[in-house]
Amino acid sequence: MNVLEQLRRRIAPTADEEEADPLSWRERVLFALLAMSLILGTLSGVPSMMLAYRDGMWLTIGVDLTALIACWILTLHPRISFAWRAGLFLGIAYAVGVYFLLAVGLVSQIYLMAVPILTALLMGLRPSILALLLVSATLGFVGYFFAADLPMGRLADAPRLKFTLIALNFLFVDATLTISVAVLMRWLERSLERERKSATSRDRLAGAVAQALEGIILCDRDGRVDYANAAAARLLAGATQLHFEEIESESGVSLAEAMRVAGAWRGTVRIPNDSETPLECELTVSPLVLRDPSAGEFVAILRDVTHERRLEERLRRGEKLEALGTLSGGIAHDFNNIIGSILAVAEVERLSASGPQAEALERIAMACRRARDIVRQMMAFSRQEVRSRRPQRLAAVVSETLPLLRASIPATISFQTELGARHKVAVDAAEVHQVLLNLGTNAAQAMASRESGTLFVSVRDVVADDATRRIWPSAHPGETYVELSVRDTGVGIPRRHLDRIFDPFFTTKQPSEGTGLGLASVHGIVRSLGGEIQVESVEGQGTEFRILLPTVEEESASGPRPVRGESPTRQRWQGVRALVVDDEPVLRHTLQLVLQRAGFDVRSAEDAGTALDLLRAEGPPIQLLLTDLSLPGGSGLAIIRAARERSPETRSILISGYSHEASEADATVKPDAFLQKPFEINALLATVEQVMA
Incomplete structure (x- = not known):
């Protein structure tokens, strides 16, 4: 056989x-x-x-x-x-x-x-x-x-x-x-030889079509699929009928109309898939003219651009927020000077006032402190406030913050946590507290109308792979990250608001319930940490904020940290020569008055040129220099350098509305202390005592 x-x-x-x-x-x-x-x-x-x-x-x-x-x-x-x-x-x-x-x-x-x-x-x-x-x-x-x-x-x-x-x-x-x-x-x-070559060419072409990264489909005018290569089959999830949600068309003609008249069509469509977010694809459809043009056969080419569109959207959002951050930073700088002046005058006058006048000045000081906190939130959003950061286990910092969050939200809301991350990130604990408290209180408010709910907080290690990069485009394959997730079962965020939730001063709450700076400051902190933040929300089901942060192994550099705290027992520096340099008249005069009451022999200057003349004048040298960083005609660092050239014993305090300015200043000139505007009189006197000691 x-x-x-x-x-x-x-x-x-x-x-x-x-x-x-x-x-x-x-x-x-x-x-x-x-x-x-x-x-x-x-x-x-x-x-x-x-x-x-x-x-x-x-x-x-x-x-x-x-x-x-x-x-x-x-x-x-x-x-x-x-x-x-x-x-x-x-x-x-x-x-x-x-x-x-x-x-x-x-x-x-x-x-x-x-x-x-x-x-x-x-x-x-x-x-x-x-x-x-x-x-x-x-x-x-x-x-x-x-x-x-x-x-x-x-x-x-x-x-x-x-x-x-x-x-x-x-x-x-x-x-x-x-x-x-x-x-x-x-x-x-x-x-036979021509047929063999033709068959070889057809096989190569068929192999190229089958292995193409773009989806290639042959269909009739009703959308019934006759052939789909591997990429198209993956995009269509095995569907034999084309069902697209058209987003945009280059010609303004609908896809159905173009196929009815056997015309070409190019545009963007959404394709439903297993996940909640549909795939966004570029689609090109044209009649198949190799046979009878009137036969109604079409070739469709699909290209998945979901990843590219997400990157474009994040780039646009980043550019918009960068512009808003620059604007917020400029406003914050001016507000710092104004608030600092008002706060300084109120505190100085309160020292000699009594009765109703002292209470009124205290209310003014309280309003200034509230305004100062808002300005610092704006500066956090614009990433113009650098804090002391060091490698820490994010799970440990979050664990420390959870009791504070638990105490600030209603008891009807239950907690579920998963703190399994082991790697470290370079953060300041206060930043994590601010981020978690903002997200947690927002989640609690979203669940308030339901009288109950669950708040999920998780911290986990993530090793970036292809699946991770589809969610986090900036992630590098093979590198390790830490992901913080805060999810609630509240009412969700309307789709029309998702693109604006990180904008400063945008809020859907009542005026007495929020300033619109909470999520903006969260976004600024995350970006300043080199991370990414995403939000997914379904109306009626809840919202999830996810933050991805890069891990670190070594101590990271930290910026200058302003001195805080109550003033120690004040001493009188009788006859000690001091120089106050600031271009804001009210603040300059108030600082001069505070130092004079402390016993200093105070001189003042409104610009760098005047300050340098006073430093170089004959007579005893200046022993305490209090100067703003940004001045008309020069920098506060140049004034500090000139003062030390005249007398190495001169003590200097640098003040500024931007803490990052001090961190990025000339490394060859280091002030003895730094104060961030606006500051209280107690903090000023405590810093003076520390420096002069």
Whole structure:
């Protein structure tokens, strides 16, 4: 059965087994001829050999038997190459033809006629011409020496001439058939070669389409999918019908209308998927014109741009918030000077006031402190307040903050926590407290109308991979991050508000419930930490804020930290020379008054030039220098440098509305202390005492 199956495959292969190689095609022709020769040769050879045996023609029996055995071997032997198989088969045909030509007569030249034709069929044009010449020479030789005696009318007495005419006519027919078959085979070979190359090109094209990163779809005008490559199948999640939510179109024509009129369409669509957020894809649809243009077939190309659109949206949001941060920083700087002046005057006057006047001044000071806190939130949003940061386990800091958060929200709200992160991030604990308290109180307010709810807080380690980068585009593959998540079961945030929740002063609360700076300051803190923040919200189900922070191994640099706290026992620095430099008149005069009451011999200057003149004047040197960082005509650092050149014993206090200005100042000049505006009189006197000690 195995031999018969091999013969079947060689002679009549199926469509899957068939090859377009010309050599394979010739092999199938050869095996068909061999099989036919075996069957017909056996049927005719047996009675022929019996007759030959009766007449004592032993040579004829030997020739027939040898030819049959050779055909069986050529057919069944698996290791004989095509060239040897074809050559031996043609040799057998030629030998049999010559024998019967000699043994039987001129009528047997039909066997020789088949040799050039079979050569053309199996080996091509040139070998067939050589075979034709060989047959011609054989006929000529036999005719000259062994002319057959056939009746041919007037040529009966001229046997050689008679044989020559018969052979020439026979060769004419044989040559015509041989060349025709050779030319036909050559044309078939070239057609097969073109088909093979075309099939190879089609296979390569099909492979390229199947492996393309873009989704490629063939569909009809009703959106029924006829073909989808792997990328398209993944995007469509196995759907056999196209269902798109159109977002935008370059032409302004709907997709359905374009397909109805067999036109091209290009735009952006949303495709539902397993997650809550649909995929956003660029779609190009055009009629398939390789066939009948009116057939209604279309080719659609889908490209998933969800990741790119998220990056673009975050970039736009970042640019907008950066601009708002710059604006907020400028406003905060001016407010610091104004609030600082008012607070300083109120505290100074309160020292000598009593009764209702002292209470009124205290209320003014309280209002200034409240304004100061709002300004610092604005500065946190604009990332212009740098705090002391060091590597800490975020889970530990969050764990310390949770009791404070628990105490500030209603008891009807339950807590669920998962604090499994082990890696450290460079943060200031106060920043984490501010972030968590802002997010937690917002969540509590979102659940207040439901009288109960659950607040989920989790901190976990994240190793960035491809799935992580789809959520956090800025994450680097293989690096470790810490993710803080705060999720509630509240009323959710309306979709129309999601793009504005981090804008300063944007709030949906009542005026008495919030300033609109809580989430803005959270965003600023997260960005200043080199992290990202995302929000996902479903109306009626709840909201989740997720923060991703990079991990650190070493101590990170921290900015200057303002001195805080109550004033110690105040001393009188009688006769000590001091210089106050500030371009805000009210604040400058108030500082001068406070230091004078403490016993200092105070001078003041409104710009850098005046201050430098006072430092270089004759007389005892300045022993305490209190200067703003940004001054008309120069920098406070230049004034500190000049004071130390005059007297190395001069003590300096640098004041500024921006703490980052002090952290980024000239590293060669370090003040003895730093105070961030606005500050209280107690903090000023405590800093003076610390510096002068």
